[in-house]
Amino acid sequence: MLISPLQRDRLQYKPKLPGMLRHGISEISVKEGAETQSVADQEKIKALFPNTYGKKEIVFEKGQNTSAAKKQVVGVILSGGQAPGGHNVVCGLYDALKATYKENVLYGFKGGPSGLLEDDYLIFDDEYIDQFRNTGGFDIIGSGRTKLETEEQFAVAAEVCKKHGITAIVIIGGDDSNTNAAVLAEFFAAHDTGVQVIGCPKTIDGDLKNEDIECSFGFDTATKTYSELIGNIERDANSAKKYWHFIKVMGRSASHVALECALETQPNICLVSEEVAAKKMSLSQIADYIADSVEKRAAAGMNFGVAIIPEGVVEFVPEFSALIKEINELLAGAKAEEFNALSSWKDKYTFIENGLSKEAMAVFAILPETIQQQLFLERDPHGNVQVSLIESEKLFSAMVKAKLDERKKNGTYKGKFSPLHHFFGYEGRCAFPSNFDADYCYSLGYNAFMLIQYGYNGYLSKISNLSKPAEEWVAGGMPITKMMNMERRHGEDKPVIRKALVELDGKPFRYFAEHRDQWAVETAYTYPGAIQYYGPDEVCNLTTRTLALEKGL
Numbered sequence: 199m200l201i202s203p204l205q206r207d208r209l210q211y212k213p214k215l216p217g218m219l220r221h222g223i224s225e226i227s228v229k230e231g232a233e234t235q236s237v238a239d240q241e242k243i244k245a246l247f248p249n250t251y252g253k254k255e256i257v258f259e260k261g262q263n264t265s266a267a268k269k270q271v272v273g274v275i276l277s278g279g280q281a282p283g284g285h286n287v288v289c290g291l292y293d294a295l296k297a298t299y300k301e302n303v304l305y306g307f308k309g310g311p312s313g314l315l316e317d318d319y320l321i322f323d324d325e326y327i328d329q330f331r332n333t334g335g336f337d338i339i340g341s342g343r344t345k346l347e348t349e350e351q352f353a354v355a356a357e358v359c360k361k362h363g364i365t366a367i368v369i370i371g372g373d374d375s376n377t378n379a380a381v382l383a384e385f386f387a388a389h390d391t392g393v394q395v396i397g398c399p400k401t402i403d404g405d406l407k408n409e410d411i412e413c414s415f416g417f418d419t420a421t422k423t424y425s426e427l428i429g430n431i432e433r434d435a436n437s438a439k440k441y442w443h444f445i446k447v448m449g450r451s452a453s454h455v456a457l458e459c460a461l462e463t464q465p466n467i468c469l470v471s472e473e474v475a476a477k478k479m480s481l482s483q484i485a486d487y488i489a490d491s492v493e494k495r496a497a498a499g500m501n502f503g504v505a506i507i508p509e510g511v512v513e514f515v516p517e518f519s520a521l522i523k524e525i526n527e528l529l530a531g532a533k534a535e536e537f538n539a540l541s542s543w544k545d546k547y548t549f550i551e552n553g554l555s556k557e558a559m560a561v562f563a564i565l566p567e568t569i570q571q572q573l574f575l576e577r578d579p580h581g582n583v584q585v586s587l588i589e590s591e592k593l594f595s596a597m598v599k600a601k602l603d604e605r606k607k608n609g610t611y612k613g614k615f616s617p618l619h620h621f622f623g624y625e626g627r628c629a630f631p632s633n634f635d636a637d638y639c640y641s642l643g644y645n646a647f648m649l650i651q652y653g654y655n656g657y658l659s660k661i662s663n664l665s666k667p668a669e670e671w672v673a674g675g676m677p678i679t680k681m682m683n684m685e686r687r688h689g690e691d692k693p694v695i696r697k698a699l700v701e702l703d704g705k706p707f708r709y710f711a712e713h714r715d716q717w718a719v720e721t722a723y724t725y726p727g728a729i730q731y732y733g734p735d736e737v738c739n740l741t742t743r744t745l746a747l748e749k750g751l
């Protein structure tokens with residue numbers, strides 16, 4: 199098979215483990231800390247997790263390994279969207295498992311959680327796994343979005359584990375997948391299956407973080423990849439001086455990705471969905487905010503700029519989410535057929551006009567026609583609007599153009615406005631992991647095996663002190679129930695890991711807020727360039743600005 203020189207070279211890279219995991223396996227001992235409590239709703243969570251609640255947090259340290267000598271047969275699952283470094287979690291897990299006992303076995307369930315339910319798997323060996331070391335992607339076993347959440351599914355999972363003699367399952371996923379890992383762990387414990395469950399924190403969105411998880415893996419590489427591209431576009435914009443670039447970046451709901459890219463590249467505009475919601479901004483106010491920057495820059499002779507739009511922003515605009523709710527109701531059940539039977543957009547528009555409230559119609563009416571049509575024509579299997587498909591970068595540039603046209607008529611704006619649109623998401627999810635993600639992920643996997651070997655169940659593999667060199671990282675585990683609270687989901691109260699949105703009083707946002715007025719008018723772009731894998735530490739081993747600011751660096 200033909201592989202690129204970088205790929206060949208990365209296969210040889212030796213990921214760095216935390217200092218405390220660098221001794222031989224026989225010299226890794228465990229230190230138990232205090233018993234834990236869930237972050238909120240303690241009584242309710244305790245009642246739902248009688249077997250796994252309140253366990254102790256732990257760290258590993260140098261010492262005599264006292265874990266039971268038993269053969270381990272482990273199953274691993276990749277869950278949800280791709281994130282750079284996933285392969286290294288599997289490699290770290292495999293290496294620790296084989297270093298402990300050569301007869302240990304690692305199963306990889308294919309295509310996500312459904313692989314476990316369908317008993318679709320491969321068994322790893324050196325030859326297979328060595329092709330994937332330090333590479334991006336999840337193609338080692340594939341991923342999927344099936345949720346493991348019902349008792350029936352858990353019973354099937356228990357049967358599959360029994361059939362293969364599986365002693366532990368490692369679930370690599372985001373907040374939902376790790377929530378489900380905790381519920382599965384409780385089920386396995388309650389039914390005395392003897393199977394342990396360990397979670398690993400993954401998502402490029404960066405919204406699986408809390409006092410125990412400093413960052414989810416993949417965020418570092420994905421944001422560095424987008425920042426490289428945004429920096430390149432900024433330089434092009436500043437060279438050609440004729441386009442305004444509207445760049446949507448992934449992040450299903452939280453704006454961590456957009457904010458990190460803004461900290462790295464200092465664009466003229468970056469919307470932060472959490473702020474939009476807190477200030478209850480309307481679409482028109484957001485468009486005015488961007489148009490102000492366009493106008494001021496035009497007045498200084500700069501008819502170009504860069505605006506970053508977080509993928510999930512429209513859902514945070516109160517009037518827009520109210521509109522979506524009404525559209526979903528309008529087309530519920532039989533009414534969808536009536537709507538679909540109308541042949542022209544004009545007839546459909548009249549149907550919409552008659553069906554929406556005055557307030558919702560006022561919002562609908564200001565949207566560009568392509569977006570109006572997207573809201574009605576591209577719907578999910580339940581008939582709901584697919585908000586993630588809305589091209590918000592085009593929505594805002596069209597609304598800004600309308601604002602500028604008005605301002606032109608009033609004589610306040612005399613510039614030229616030529617927008618271009620981009621969406622960066624898939625470009626970053628499977629990039630070669632940065633050194634940080636390669637090291638972090640390998641450590642998460644290696645550490646997950648140590649948790650298994652020491653008999654822990656319902657724990658998250660935890661590596662912390664991440665803003666320091668890997669030697670100083672701290673390896674250990676945290677009961678997943680500690681991160682849970684009760685939330686209303688689909689009309690029911692459910693125990694879940696809280697999704698971490700951007701904190702408006704947090705240091706990364708505050709830094710951005712202190713500088714953005716200047717960036718909006720001046721050309722203060724910074725150009726991060728491509729991820730570097732070789733060279734001085736400050737070029738190739740630094741993690742994100744978000745983490746650095748959070749740690750006060």
Ligand code: FBP
Binds near residue numbers: 278448
């Ligand atoms: P996870 O939360 O599963 O890590 O996925 C996040 C994400 O990459 C989002 O940023 C994006 O909105 C979504 O996945 C895209 O999903 P899909 O791969 O199904 O198109």
